[in-house]
Structures are given as structure tokens and as C-alpha cells.
Amino acid sequence: MLFRRVEEVGMPETLGFQADQAHTYLYLLGYNAPEYAMLQEGYGDDDFYKAYAEMTDKLRPWTIDFHVAQNDGTVHGAGSHDKTGRHCLADDPNGRLDITKTAGYWLKDAPARGIQHICWDGCMFPNERLEDPKTWNTILDAMIKVRDAHGWN
DSSP: OHHHHHHHHOOTTTOOEEEEHHHHHHHHHTSSOGGGOSSOTTOOHHHHHHHHHHHHHHHGGGEEEEEEOEEEEEEEOOGGGTTEEEEEOTTOTTOOSOHHHHHHHHHTTTGGGTOOOEEEOOTTSOHHHHTOHHHHHHHHHHHHHHHHHHTOO
């Protein structure tokens, strides 16, 4: 599993993990490495949160940057990013993540671990979407909810 490989490096002062809600969700599903899938087809909420807690507990100590994001359970990509998590808008009706709740798994003890900021990762949106003020109002609303729920200042 990814977290075993990170631990094998044995250089926590040098190596860090950039956690992204959209991408790590697909890690749980095993899109790029089916043999490491932590969730199987037809999983329920209890299965999801158990797997999510296991993943974040292992990767959190290595996390140096956190991207708030939403994913609809599909993949997108090209070249070396063939199967990366498809980002969707925070209010997308097909979004699979409870953004605020799942962010808390990553942000546990964040200031003590040296994480100084969080960001929104919307790298896969077309420019016209990014130029729409409604997009940014929705993103900022999601970020404020994360901050308010998890004591982020």
C-alpha cells in the first residue's frame, strides 16, 4: 500500500505527502492499483469511513499540504496522470464526499504538524468555469465550512 512505501523511505524530514480529497478517494477505490483497493463495489457509509480513517491515519503524519476538493467517483487524466480523481464543484449533486467531514480526518492536529494553509484544488476546471464568480463563492463557502468545523484560522 502507498503508506507502507512512504514509511519505507524513512525520511520524514525530507519527504512529504500532498493530500487531496479527490485523488485520495480514488486511492480507496483502487483505480490505479486494484490490488490495494480499500473499498469494494457496493460499499456503504460505514465501510467508507472505516477505510477513510485507516488511510488518513497512516498518511496524516506525512501530510505537508492539504487540498480541499470534491470528487464524483470518476477518473480523468492524460499521460502520466491517466487515472486521477476527477474534481467537480463543491456543490456538484454527483459529489461523493462530505467535504467538511472528510477534511477533518486530514486536518486532525494540523497546526502541530506544521501545516500552515489549506487550498482548493480545481485544476481540472475549464477557464470559463473559473471565471464565473459563482464558482468561487461556492468554493469559498466550502472552505469556510472546513475552517469553522475544524478550528482552522
